[in-house]
Amino acid sequence: MWKYILKRLLMMIPVLLGVTFLVFFILNMTPGDPAAIILGDQATPEAIAQLREELGLNDPLLIRYVRYIIDMLHGDFGESYKNGISVAAQVLDKFPNTAVLAVAGILVALVIGIPVGIISARKQYSALDNTSMVLSLLGVSMPNFWLGLLLSLLFALKLGWFPSQGMGSGFVPLLRSLVLPAITLGTGSAATVVRMTRSSMLEVIRQDYISTARAKGLDEKVITKRHMFRNALIPIVTAVGLQFGTLLGGAMLTETVFSWPGLGRLMVDSLNSKDIPMVLGSVLFMTIMFSFVNLAVDIVYAFIDPRIKSLYSKAGFKKRRVVVA
Amino acid sequence: MNGKELLKIEDLEIRYETDDGIVYALNGVSLHVNEGETLGLVGETGAGKTTLAKGILRLIQTPPGKIVNGKVYFEGKNVLAMSDHDLHQVRGNAISMVFQDPMTSLNPVMTVGEQIEEVIAVHNNSLSKEEIRERAIAMLKRVGISADRIDEYPHQFSGGMKQRVIIAIALACNPKLLLADEPTTALDVTIQAQVLDMINKLKTEMNTAMILISHDLGVVAQTCDRVAIIYAGRIVETGNLRDIYKNPKHPYTVGLLDSIPSLTRDTKRLKPIKGLMPDPTNLPSGCPFAPRCNYASSACSEAVPELTDRGNGHLVRCIKDISGKEGQ
Structure with a gap:
């Protein structure tokens, strides 16, 4: 390992x-x-x-x-052409803001995506399944920034429930300012998670070991949780990981729409001013983040599926894979 | 021969409603199993054997499957009319099932121990965790697997060992009836005999009745007290093992027995049954075996024959009165 x-x-x-x-x-x-x-x-x-x-x-x-x-x-990522401040310092300064938004967005995606996906699969072709499929298609196809603008128009400008711009300081203002951008980011991801959860669950539902579980006299809820969901989890974790990796790199459009002081906006600003060290630094940081999330996802696989775990421990530096039939 | 009636199936009809038409999988099957006895259910692929076994426990996927008609009495109670709660009490506890393919019948992400413990736990609420684990270990030993493998995962076991685990799961709650759906078909020939012997030994020890589904008449001859031959979703002949093997009355049974290679008879070639089983979406109106039957006459295609008693509980679904000897 x-x-x-x-x-x-x-x-x-x-x-x-x-x-x-x-x-x-x-x-x-x-x-x-x-x-x-x-x-x-x-x-x-x-x-x-x-x-x-x-x-x-x-x-x-x-x-x-x-x-x-x-x-x-040597740990020197250069200084910004624009203001002379060290690139590393600026990236690290903006990263927490992006991380907060990414975590909030992925939470929205998980809270909506996984239950809806599971119910959709369990009640395939029901009215609920069809509705959630249409909505998730809409969610996948809808541009993020457009949804962000609409939400901002309704809930910030018209109703005044949440701030439309910036990041609040202090716990409650922070939460309030998070709501709209997190929903904006989360819906797109939620739609992907719903579709992935549903298709992965549907694949598992037809497996023989589900019949075995039923023949044991287990309750359908237990079967769904213990036997289906865990086996369906790998593709779901992959999808969530990819979404999260992308979000951690900064959501340029959403951050711009809501003036969120994160990496995405830093990058857009640097690109506009052709601030090469800044752009390089932030792209490098995004890549590292993305790679780490992917690595984390692959490690999580091993905890979900014992077959993958044994494969990892067998695969050292040389490929000495012994396949036991 | 043995004890009183445990399971009685009456007129069970199961269909699969697919886009390509309705599959008439079971068309009125009636049979019974007594306590402690072994009934062999023999038929070709697609005859409805697995559908019958799954139907008994209501394990048919709906849709596309649908139990259209019939009753399944287990100890006098109709399984098909039970509440879900009562059904869950029966499954895995009073009636359990062993599936055909051990490679896919175990959950790959749970240890074999967890999978055995699970069935014990769900039917024995009063047991503590330690007691459940002890029982699981005992069960594992009974099927010939050492206790130190209890925390291993299915992928660490061979096919024969997996089937032993599945049998351990099935027998863990001391069921009164075991439905064994071709339990040895997917295994190596050398392992088949071992596993079969083990099932036999355990079921005798536990006084469990069994329906052994097989297309292998040799396996059935070794294990069963009674035999039912199924063809195109109907029982065509049923009776004691001896009556069926020594005195087969239905042309299909005769054909099946003739297609077994024999070392004692001096035959150069096997005698296969000509033709194929009819398409279950489009069954012929009369006897479904008539198109393949050497004895068929015009009367055969008029109506499906009734099961008639030829003495000693030997039931045959054929309008002719042939004997196995004449068929050869």
């Missing part, structure tokens, strides 16, 4: 290198001179040229990339 985790952590290195290189390369291709942006409209060409030299922007792309990686390995 530990070997497996170590192996997965090592595998993150090439992933991170690839992501940084790609972002580095793409940002380099976009028009606009960072030096000109930093110095503003009034800058003289000489000043711009001098700054370019100072920032090392005249060196070849590959050299700049290697320099960035070396700095990164």
Whole structure:
């Protein structure tokens, strides 16, 4: 198990290198001179040229990339072009805000998604199942920011129940300001979770061991909980993990709509001002977050399914998989 | 022969309503099982054997399955009319079932111990956790698995061992009736005999009656007191083991017995029954076996023959009076 985790952590290195290189390369291709942006409209060409030299922007792309990686390995992610504050400090400053929103959003998704998915599967083709399927299709297809705008119009501007902008400080104001963005983020994820839970449960419902469980004289509730749900859990955990990983990277649209001071907005702002170190830093952070969530999901698998656990402990660095029939 | 009547099925009809039409899986099956005896239920694939066993415990998936008609009396009470609560008391406790495929019949994410303990716990509310575990260990030992494997998962067991676990689950509450749906079909031939012997030993020790479903007449001959032959959802012949094997009266039974290879008879080729079983969505109006029958006459396709008594509880669903000897 530990070997497996170590192996997965090592595998993150090439992933991170690839992501940084790609972002580095793409940002380099976009028009606009960072030096000109930093110095503003009034800058003289000489000043711009001098700054370019100072920032090392005249060196070849590959050299700049290697320099960035070396700095990164020393824990230095550079400073923002815009305000000179360290990238790491800014990202870490915004991350808790995004994390709070991500957790709230995923909670909304789980609380709605899992029960509705289970009931839908147990009562397949009933009116309830059909309704929830139509609603979840709507939820998946509806753009997040649009839902956010509608919610904000109704509950914040018209009814005044919740604030429409920003993040409240203090427990109750924080909760109040969380409601609308969390629902906005959660509904899309909830729809995915409903569909995944339903289809995964339907697959399990037809298994022979469910007949065995019924033949034991167990109550349908116990069968659903103990025998069906746990076996249906792997695809559900995968879906929830992917959603959560994405949310942790910052929900750009939702954060923008609700002026939530998170990573998503930080990234949008940095992109607009072509603040390359800032963009690189936040993309790198998102990638790390996403990889960690995925690793966590894979570890959770082992606790759900003993077959996967035994596979992990067998798969060391070499592939010595002994399949016992 | 043995004890009083335990199970009595009357006129059981089960259909599957699918998009391709109605599958007439069981068309009025009546049979009985006495305490402690073993009834062999023999038929080809698709004859309705599994549907019958599942029907007894109301385990038919609805939809598409539907119990249309009939009664299943267990100790005088109609299982089909019971409340869910009463039904749960019967399942796994008084009547239990062993399924065909051990590879898929155990829950992969629960230890075998948990799966045995579960059935004991649900039917014995008064037992403590330790007592339940003790019983589970005892049961595991009875089916020939050492106690230290109780916390292992199904994927750590071979097919034969899994089937032993399933049998342990089925017998854990000392049931009066065991429904064994081809319990050895999915196993290696060498393991088949072991598992079958074990079932036989345990059921005799516990005085459990059994319906053994099989398409293997050899297995049935070894184990059963009485035999029922099922064809296209109907019992076509039933009687004592000896009557059926030595004096078969229905052409289908004769055909089945003739298709067993024999070392004592001097035959070069096996004698298969020609043709296939009729499509259960579209059964012929008369005797369903008539299209394949060597003795068929025009009268056979007019109506489904009734079961008639040929003495000593030997019932045959055929209008002819043939004997096995003439058929050869």
